[in-house]
Amino acid sequence: MSGPARPAAGDRGSDRLRVTVRVRPASGRNAVGGSHGGALVVRVAAPAVDGRATEAALDALARAVGLRRRQVHLVSGATSRTKVVELETDGYDELARKLEDLKGPA
Secondary structure (H helix, E strand, C coil): CCCCCCCCCCCCCCEEEEEEEEEECCCCCCEEEEEECCEEEEECCCCCCCCHHHHHHHHHHHHHHCCCHHHEEEEECCCCCEEEEEEEECCHHHHHHHHHHHHCCC
């Protein structure tokens, strides 16, 4: 399975990587891992009410890949379980490997 294409450097000298995530709200605990239709699964304890599950998912994803929350941005899917998220990083290759490891075997 090949990884995502490497984007051009962002405006602050960092690379930006987009990843599709599938959020599973009200899961009892926060966890990142697994795959659903090619998307990275993010389980969150927060309910899907008033954007709480989305915020919890972005926070959980940031923690799972070792980024600060401000480096994780929602691109699309605010009201959908399937979302596109952009991650800012100076270590693109390392982050891409972490994401592939979290998805699990192909």
